[in-house]
Amino acid sequence: MSRNAHPDAMAPSKPGRTRTAPPQLPDQFPFGGRYLAYTLFDLTGILYLLLGFLVLCAVWSLGSGEAAWNGVLERNRSMLYVGFHAIALVGVIFVGIRFFGFFPKAQPPRIGPVKPPPKPVILAMLYALWIGVTAFLSIVLAGGIF
Amino acid sequence: MSDGQQKKTFVVTRFDPDRDEAPRKQSYEIPVQPDWKVLDALNFIKDEVDGTLSYRWSCRMAVCGSCGMMVNGEPRLTCKEALSQYGDTVDVGPLANFPVVRDLVIEADGFMEKLTSVKPWIIRAKERAVEEGPMRQSPAEHEEFKQFSLCINCMLCYSACPVVANEPEFLGPAAIAVGHRYSIDSRDEGAAERNEVFRGEGGVFSCSFANECSEVCPKNVDPAAAVNQAKFNAVIDWATGLVLPRGGDE
Numbered sequence: 001m002s003r004n005a006h007p008d009a010m011a012p013s014k015p016g017r018t019r020t021a022p023p024q025l026p027d028q029f030p031f032g033g034r035y036l037a038y039t040l041f042d043l044t045g046i047l048y049l050l051l052g053f054l055v056l057c058a059v060w061s062l063g064s065g066e067a068a069w070n071g072v073l074e075r076n077r078s079m080l081y082v083g084f085h086a087i088a089l090v091g092v093i094f095v096g097i098r099f100f101g102f103f104p105k106a107q108p109p110r111i112g113p114v115k116p117p118p119k120p121v122i123l124a125m126l127y128a129l130w131i132g133v134t135a136f137l138s139i140v141l142a143g144g145i146f
Numbered sequence: 147m148s149d150g151q152q153k154k155t156f157v158v159t160r161f162d163p164d165r166d167e168a169p170r171k172q173s174y175e176i177p178v179q180p181d182w183k184v185l186d187a188l189n190f191i192k193d194e195v196d197g198t199l200s201y202r203w204s205c206r207m208a209v210c211g212s213c214g215m216m217v218n219g220e221p222r223l224t225c226k227e228a229l230s231q232y233g234d235t236v237d238v239g240p241l242a243n244f245p246v247v248r249d250l251v252i253e254a255d256g257f258m259e260k261l262t263s264v265k266p267w268i269i270r271a272k273e274r275a276v277e278e279g280p281m282r283q284s285p286a287e288h289e290e291f292k293q294f295s296l297c298i299n300c301m302l303c304y305s306a307c308p309v310v311a312n313e314p315e316f317l318g319p320a321a322i323a324v325g326h327r328y329s330i331d332s333r334d335e336g337a338a339e340r341n342e343v344f345r346g347e348g349g350v351f352s353c354s355f356a357n358e359c360s361e362v363c364p365k366n367v368d369p370a371a372a373v374n375q376a377k378f379n380a381v382i383d384w385a386t387g388l389v390l391p392r393g394g395d396e
Contacts, residue, residue: 005243005311005312006312006314008314009245009311009312010245010252010256010304012255012259013256020246020253021163021169023311024169024239024240026219026305026311033219035356035358102355105371105374106355106371106378109291
């Protein structure tokens with residue numbers, strides 16, 4: 001046992017008559033063994049925060065004139081920016097795969113008379129949707145449609 | 147006891163509330179048999195080496211849920227874990243995330259309060275008269291909640307859950323799974339009452355879907371599935387309540 005958990009974790013509302021030792025965190029939490037994937041999953045939130053900030057900066061520059069917008073385009077070509085997006089891409093794929101893995105079992109047994117499809121079908125639909133949206137956006141960004 | 151018999155060292159967490167400031171470790175080297183479970187080794191220590199060692203156990207067949215402990219850092223039912231899968235040294239401690247009463251015994255009253263708060267029993271708007279006969283349930287209706295009814299309240303899921311460790315109000319995996327089991331039971335009419343609890347502070351939306359509860363569950367209950375299904379039902383119930391006032395469908 002290593003570090004203490006929250007001192008009131010799983011404590012009864014009224015303390016018992018016997019003095020108790022404080023609750024301990026699992027040894028492996030947060031970066032060891034089974035907890036690593038969960039912690040990394042949560043840490044990807046930092047990537048989304050930064051990405052959101054960059055998008056806001058880009059939108060702001062749109063209203064600040066052509067020079068500002070050209071500055072954004074120039075910044076997008078820097079290796080630092082490309083590297084950050086490569087890491088963000090890995091993060092998004094990791095989150096997607098983990099989320100898709102959990103998604104089927106989070107479905108209710110039925111909604112009224114309708115039952116959700118089997119797990120493999122749900123997974124296939126999720127991946128098809130993901131690949132479809134990615135392909136569509138890629139074509140749009142490449143100037144293939146608009 | 148022959149010299150050729152295999153021995154293992156057990157590093158056991160000890161805590162005497164009358165004497166110890168904090169939990170400490172104590173080692174026991176004992177002879178073991180190939181077919182032993184971890185609980186058998188603890189019983190040997192208790193019976194032959196140190197009678198002061200305290201821990202809970204009862205059925206020895208993974209049904210009562212009493213003997214949950216941390217074995218080499220993982221929440222496990224000690225009566226179910228074969229000793230042969232571990233090395234020469236086995237670390238045994240009380241379940242993580244729980245206050246410790248003594249040695250390997252954790253304070254379970256907090257869990258019992260959470261479990262009771264989700265009303266884990268069948269609620270009927272009007273009691274059924276005996277003359278009306280038993281309530282019928284089809285195999286398909288039973289199948290919907292059967293998995294969640296297998297929970298033995300061993301609390302291993304609480305020991306693995308990172309939210310339980312940091313948010314004392316959280317109802318936790320087992321309590322929500324058992325509450326959800328009753329809410330989706332075709333004989334039950336108390337889902338709305340439980341959804342109030344599920345939507346409240348420390349309810350289902352505190353769950354961050356770490357899935358660790360399901361990873362360690364010894365009965366394959368999959369509490370993470372129950373919690374996230376309960377989230378869906380709680381939202382539907384809330385949204386329905388905006389359109390249909392309570393009792394409007396009667």
